[in-house]
Amino acid sequence: MLLEAVKLALQAIRRNALRSFLTVLGIIIGVGAVIAMVTVGNGTTARITADLAKLGTNLLFVLPGQVGPGRASSDARSFNSRDIEAMRAQLRGVQAVAPIAQKSVAVIYGTENRNTVVTGTDSAYFVAQDWALARGRGFFEGEERAGRAACVIGQTVREKLFGSADPIGQDIRVHNVSCEVIGLLEAKGQSSFGTDLDDTVLMPIRAFQRRIAGNMDIMRVYVSARNGVDTAKVQTDIERLLRERRNITTGKEDDFSVRDMKQVVQATAGATAVLTGLLGAVAAVSLLVGGIGIMNIMLVSVTERTREIGIRLAIGALEEQVLLQFLVEAMVLSLFGGIIGILLGLGLAVLATAALNVPFLVDPFIILVAFGFSAMVGVVFGYVPARRAAHLDPIQALRHE
Amino acid sequence: MPRDGEPPPPLIAFEGVSKVFGTGLAAVPALNAVDLRIDRGEFVAIMGPSGSGKSTAMNILGCLDTPTSGTYRFMGVDVGRLDRRRRALLRRRYLGFVFQGFNLLARTSAVENVELPLIYRGMAPAERRRLALGALARVGLEGREDHTPGELSGGQQQRVAIARATVTDPAVLLADEPTGNLDTRMSLEIMNLLVRLNREQGITVIMVTHEPDMAAFARRIIRFVDGRIDSDAPSERAA
Numbered sequence: 333m334l335l336e337a338v339k340l341a342l343q344a345i346r347r348n349a350l351r352s353f354l355t356v357l358g359i360i361i362g363v364g365a366v367i368a369m370v371t372v373g374n375g376t377t378a379r380i381t382a383d384l385a386k387l388g389t390n391l392l393f394v395l396p397g398q399v400g401p402g403r404a405s406s407d408a409r410s411f412n413s414r415d416i417e418a419m420r421a422q423l424r425g426v427q428a429v430a431p432i433a434q435k436s437v438a439v440i441y442g443t444e445n446r447n448t449v450v451t452g453t454d455s456a457y458f459v460a461q462d463w464a465l466a467r468g469r470g471f472f473e474g475e476e477r478a479g480r481a482a483c484v485i486g487q488t489v490r491e492k493l494f495g496s497a498d499p500i501g502q503d504i505r506v507h508n509v510s511c512e513v514i515g516l517l518e519a520k521g522q523s524s525f526g527t528d529l530d531d532t533v534l535m536p537i538r539a540f541q542r543r544i545a546g547n548m549d550i551m552r553v554y555v556s557a558r559n560g561v562d563t564a565k566v567q568t569d570i571e572r573l574l575r576e577r578r579n580i581t582t583g584k585e586d587d588f589s590v591r592d593m594k595q596v597v598q599a600t601a602g603a604t605a606v607l608t609g610l611l612g613a614v615a616a617v618s619l620l621v622g623g624i625g626i627m628n629i630m631l632v633s634v635t636e637r638t639r640e641i642g643i644r645l646a647i648g649a650l651e652e653q654v655l656l657q658f659l660v661e662a663m664v665l666s667l668f669g670g671i672i673g674i675l676l677g678l679g680l681a682v683l684a685t686a687a688l689n690v691p692f693l694v695d696p697f698i699i700l701v702a703f704g705f706s707a708m709v710g711v712v713f714g715y716v717p718a719r720r721a722a723h724l725d726p727i728q729a730l731r732h733e
Numbered sequence: 734m735p736r737d738g739e740p741p742p743p744l745i746a747f748e749g750v751s752k753v754f755g756t757g758l759a760a761v762p763a764l765n766a767v768d769l770r771i772d773r774g775e776f777v778a779i780m781g782p783s784g785s786g787k788s789t790a791m792n793i794l795g796c797l798d799t800p801t802s803g804t805y806r807f808m809g810v811d812v813g814r815l816d817r818r819r820r821a822l823l824r825r826r827y828l829g830f831v832f833q834g835f836n837l838l839a840r841t842s843a844v845e846n847v848e849l850p851l852i853y854r855g856m857a858p859a860e861r862r863r864l865a866l867g868a869l870a871r872v873g874l875e876g877r878e879d880h881t882p883g884e885l886s887g888g889q890q891q892r893v894a895i896a897r898a899t900v901t902d903p904a905v906l907l908a909d910e911p912t913g914n915l916d917t918r919m920s921l922e923i924m925n926l927l928v929r930l931n932r933e934q935g936i937t938v939i940m941v942t943h944e945p946d947m948a949a950f951a952r953r954i955i956r957f958v959d960g961r962i963d964s965d966a967p968s969e970r971a972a
């Protein structure tokens with residue numbers, strides 16, 4: 333009997349193919365949105381977790397000015413080399429303090445030309461970023477002090493400028509400064525924000541300041557705490573030291589900020605979760621609307637098929653059999669919507685995860701839930717029309733035209 | 734249930750059956766204290782002017798409706814005391830219906846139409862296909878099994894409806910103006926078919942008709958006037 337009901341339902345749906353499709357559009361959109369959101373959300377979370385592990389959870393950023401809404405940071409003083417020396421000398425539990433100065437410039441080798449962010453730093457950078465060299469070597473202290481233009485390049489720069497050739501020992505032009513490639517970084521991939529970490533050129537900070545930036549500013553400082561050291565404690569130490577060095581009197585606000593990388597990543601993850609939740613709510617509303625659409629069209633269908641229902645009741649269908657038939661029809665209809673929605677959602681997720689460069693992780697549980705939920709929508713919203721059909725008076729129904 | 738020594742109860746027995754539609758000033762009396770008895774194997778024609786209560790009586794006979802007062806016993810069971818579900822069960826066990834407007838499912842083949850009552854009785858596909866093909870053969874529609882109602886003539890459609898009504902081997906076949914939409918030639922075909930079903934399969938046939946020519950095929954003719962039985966007599970064929 334159930335099989336017959338499914339067959340009948342498929343027949344009825346096929347007879348009104350376009351109407352059926354429009355009816356379940358709400359379900360398709362609702363389920364599709366849920367599946368896409370959850371799948372992309374899963375990928376993002378996995379990506380962030382992996383990034384957290386990659387970064388190490390012990391990295392602190394020191395930036396001039398205060399970042400945040402309504403705060404201008406452009407006029408804040410940058411740092412200088414004596415700040416770095418003081419931090420290295422006075423902070424406890426610290427593994428590396430790396431100065432950072434950056435500029436986006438043209439990098440040229442032969443006829444190849446590429447715009448890349450060049451970072452002036454020193455050998456502490458490799459420790460702070462936990463970034464090893466694939467080939468060659470890092471900066472010698474002599475090079476750092478003398479301001480010699482030697483540079484270490486990332487994998488993307490190597491690929492674009494050198495192709496398959498060996499870059500070590502070659503001279504490249506960085507913003508018209510000739511510079512020997514002494515090292516090649518290991519591939520790191522993309523950051524959680526989608527930037528290509530391998531698209532980078534590193535050079536000793538002294539050389540960068542003199543020959544590329546034209547000033548002695550240090551734009552950022554990376555500080556990595558030793559394993560097992562509380563980053564919050566290091567953060568307050570940095571704040572105290574810098575307030576003192578920058579003559580900020582008690583009661584005045586800092587004109588710099590220290591941010592814990594762990595918090596930055598967690599904040600991003602939190603924002604993703606909120607967004608997922610919001611879109612989930614939109615999807616739920618869409619499912620509700622879809623359910624009401626199904627109820628509406630089923631009521632129309634019962635009225636249209638009054639005579640047919642009368643025939644069925646007169647030739648021996650019991651009420652519960654008519655009820656079952658219409659319930660199954662509503663359910664098959666919404667399951668159709670659910671299945672199309674699941675496929676659509678997965679398709680969208682494939683595109684979105686590829687665009688965001690996060691892994692495509694399908695959660696079978698959420699697919700089951702979406703499936704079950706669309707079946708439930710069919711039963712809940714199909715019940716009223718089905719009951720109306722089952723309770724028709726066969727005499728009246730047969731007379732209906 | 735009949736006890737030993739007693740004769741079995743009549744197939745159909747109306748005892749003072751009245752039917753009133755609506756209430757108060759809008760009340761329309763359709764049947765007025767009708768007494769009627771029909772036994773197994775009879776072929777009865779019901780005649781009478783429009784609005785005389787023929788269809789109302791047929792609906793009560795078919796357990797689709799219940800009397801306002803009086804009792805209707807079908808095989809000894811007081812139908813007025815049964816709920817909707819029990820009446821539905823009674824209908825599908827013992828009764829077959831043929832309507833004036835054929836009432837076949839559109840866009841559904843003849844054989845599928847005939848199978849329909851068997852589906853609701855939970856019969857396996859192979860078995861019900863076999864029975865449906867047999868019923869179609871008995872009404873002379875071999876070779877037309879896969880035609881939809883739109884591809885069949887009125888007479889052929891009515892024969893599909895008769896096959897559908899008899900495929901369940903009912904005790905009683907109720908036909909309300911079965912030839913009302915057909916021309917004379919097709920009407921005669923249908924009447925011959927009903928006579929054969931009555932004689933060969935022993936199905937009790939109760940038929941409403943306006944046409945004396947068709948009523949003449951029955952063995953008994955009941956005439957309704959204003960919700961009462963005006964006359965009840967054997968037909969010429971029976972005499």
Ligand SMILES: Nc1ncnc2c1ncn2[C@@H]1O[C@H](COP(=O)(O)OP(=O)(O)OP(=O)(O)O)[C@@H](O)[C@H]1O
Nearest residue numbers: 754755761762763782783784785786787788789790
């Ligand atoms: N559902 C109903 N509600 C109200 N009045 C009804 C209903 N059904 C029948 N009637 C009335 O009951 C009376 C008998 O109707 P019925 O249909 O039994 O007549 P009939 O003998 O079958 O007539 P016809 O030959 O035209 O088919 C009529 O006056 C009709 O208007």
Ligand SMILES: [Mg+2]
Nearest residue numbers: 787788789909
């Ligand atoms: Mg009538």
